[in-house]
Amino acid sequence: MAWLGKAMKFLGGVxxxxxxxxxxxxxxxxxxxxxxxxxxxxxxxxxxxxxxLSAAIQIPTISYGFANPPGGNRFPDxxxxxxxxxxxxxxxLKREIVAESSLLYTWEGxxxxxxxxxxxxxxxxxxxxxxxxxxWTHPPFSGQIxxxxxxxxxxxxxxxxxxxxxxxxxxxxxxxxxxxxTVLLAFGHDxxxxxxxxxxxxxxxxxxxxxxxxxxxxxGQAILEGVVPGASRPIAQIGLSEKGFMTLQLxxxxxxxxxxxxxxHTAVGKLGHAIAQLEANQMPASLxxxxxxxxxxxAPALPFATRMVMANTWLFGQVIIKQLSGxxxxxxxxRTTTAPxxxxxxxxxxxxxxxxxxxVNFRLAPGDSIAAVKAxxxxxxxxxxxxVTEGGSHPPAEATPTADKSNPGFALISExxxxxxxxxxxxxxxxxxxxxxxxxxxxxxxxxxxxPARFGPDDLKRPHATDERISVANYGEIISFxxxxxxxxxS
Ligand SMILES: [Zn+2]
Numbered sequence: 001m002a003w004l005g006k007a008m009k010f011l012g013g014v015x016x017x018x019x020x021x022x023x024x025x026x027x028x029x030x031x032x033x034x035x036x037x038x039x040x041x042x043x044x045x046x047x048x049x050x051x052x053l054s055a056a057i058q059i060p061t062i063s064y065g066f067a068n069p070p071g072g073n074r075f076p077d078x079x080x081x082x083x084x085x086x087x088x089x090x091x092x093l094k095r096e097i098v099a100e101s102s103l104l105y106t107w108e109g110x111x112x113x114x115x116x117x118x119x120x121x122x123x124x125x126x127x128x129x130x131x132x133x134x135x136w137t138h139p140p141f142s143g144q145i146x147x148x149x150x151x152x153x154x155x156x157x158x159x160x161x162x163x164x165x166x167x168x169x170x171x172x173x174x175x176x177x178x179x180x181x182t183v184l185l186a187f188g189h190d191x192x193x194x195x196x197x198x199x200x201x202x203x204x205x206x207x208x209x210x211x212x213x214x215x216x217x218x219x220g221q222a223i224l225e226g227v228v229p230g231a232s233r234p235i236a237q238i239g240l241s242e243k244g245f246m247t248l249q250l251x252x253x254x255x256x257x258x259x260x261x262x263x264x265h266t267a268v269g270k271l272g273h274a275i276a277q278l279e280a281n282q283m284p285a286s287l288x289x290x291x292x293x294x295x296x297x298x299a300p301a302l303p304f305a306t307r308m309v310m311a312n313t314w315l316f317g318q319v320i321i322k323q324l325s326g327x328x329x330x331x332x333x334x335r336t337t338t339a340p341x342x343x344x345x346x347x348x349x350x351x352x353x354x355x356x357x358x359x360v361n362f363r364l365a366p367g368d369s370i371a372a373v374k375a376x377x378x379x380x381x382x383x384x385x386x387x388v389t390e391g392g393s394h395p396p397a398e399a400t401p402t403a404d405k406s407n408p409g410f411a412l413i414s415e416x417x418x419x420x421x422x423x424x425x426x427x428x429x430x431x432x433x434x435x436x437x438x439x440x441x442x443x444x445x446x447x448x449x450x451x452p453a454r455f456g457p458d459d460l461k462r463p464h465a466t467d468e469r470i471s472v473a474n475y476g477e478i479i480s481f482x483x484x485x486x487x488x489x490x491s
Contacts, residue, residue: 018315020347022443032233032300033104034396035423040484043171043476050150052085053163054143057152063124063192069196070190075101078123086166088173093185098205101189103200107169109182109490116182117489118206118216118444119482120199120436121161124451125154126464135466149469158219159461160467160470160478161451162187168483179490184213188436188466199436206443213444214489215409216342220431220449223421225456229415236417237429238410239449241290243332245434246373249357250274252386256354259377267356267385268345274381275340275358281380283336285321287313290399290430291333291342295324297427329460332432336368337347363432394438400446402428407446420452420477452481 043049059078061071071078079097083090094106102125109116128140138144138151145151154160167184172179184206188198206213221239228235233473252271254263265273286292292313299310309316324330331337340361345356362373370393402410414426431449441447454474462468470478 005338015047022312026308029299029311037418037422040480043479046476049167054150056159056163057143057154060141061124062127076456086170089168092173099197099201103187104202105184109179111180112180115214116184118184118213119165120186120218122158122188124189124192126192149471151469155470156468164478165482167479191436195436195439199439203439203443211443215446216440216444217448218362218435218437219451220435221429222455228298230303233301233423233425235298236424237427239429239431241397241399242368242431246362246393247391248360249389251357253355256351257351259352265354270385271356274386277380278338285335294429301425336365337363364396372447407444409419412489420481421482
């Protein structure tokens, strides 16, 4: 039995080597940065600022879809409120109304040779889902300030960003601050339907003027507290890219007739099978993109065992992918997602439908192309009776590099975050939904997505849903963030 002893020794040796590699890789991860930086001084007159945000929430600038005017024609009211709320902004900055309702402000810098910064946000909000109005603690367009929160549609998406940016500028002007670098503020009015009018037109205008911003900053990522399991610190993700978007229509055809003598598969059956196949055969997942980067960068704040797993994707890659695929929020980080959202077919219970249609919405991960997803869909459905046509699409944004030394955007935004939350672990991130920045990327040297709204586990479900709210204290931090970001980026 000597061979057995030798084999065991060999196996033990191999295990030791593997263990050594695992630990070495784990120790090579960057340390958690110190959490004792200086905070920016608190914002003065915060209650008055909260009231101004509340007033903006009370104007229901709802975008329903392409059939209705964006914002329900309420933008003149919002613009009037903004003008009255920020007199210094309107005295010192040039304001242009673009595409009827979008706002572009220019705060001229003293050094024209410097590229400007572009801060954006959007004025429109999504509707309240019919039947959920009564579920709100305070009515969705009341802008109620209660229990330390400002409540209502737009407090997280995205009037807090528009109003806080303007608060920041108003206060800087009041202090006598004069930027060296020009500051551009772009507030679109139809972001919730893709920004085809507002942000698109603003980008056209800036492009005509040959503007190329040093960096642009839009909505999309936030400060996560207790959201990443086991994380010992708040995690501030700065989004570096946003996912793409594609809608496909599937149409199944079959002979019509009486339902008493059906063929083996009706149009409804064929369509149902095609959808089931698409759900069962998802686009492949990968840890190589910005979603994987976001997970890996959070590792220093995680318990040792999790850190070891994240530091050794060469061994645990498939385990990690399986784990992340298990929850919708993490699954969307690592792959192009597939969501059948609308289905139609048939007119009467005893009539065989001659056709049935479905809409399937895809969100493309950076690295996947529109053509590749279409090819995948064709292969998976593989049925000549089911045709696929494209409804609309835009490709995923190319990721902004964090380590691009020629662009200090990431470092400047990080510095402003640390002034608000010194203990935050700052990581790159991936924006799952679409933003107006898909239009602004062409006039910006680097695109970032971040606003320091604090999201706990309970808050992720609030945007676009019930009980959207922001704490007054957090709103003060958001104002402080934009005020100081403008100062450090333009002085
Ligand atoms: Zn938004």
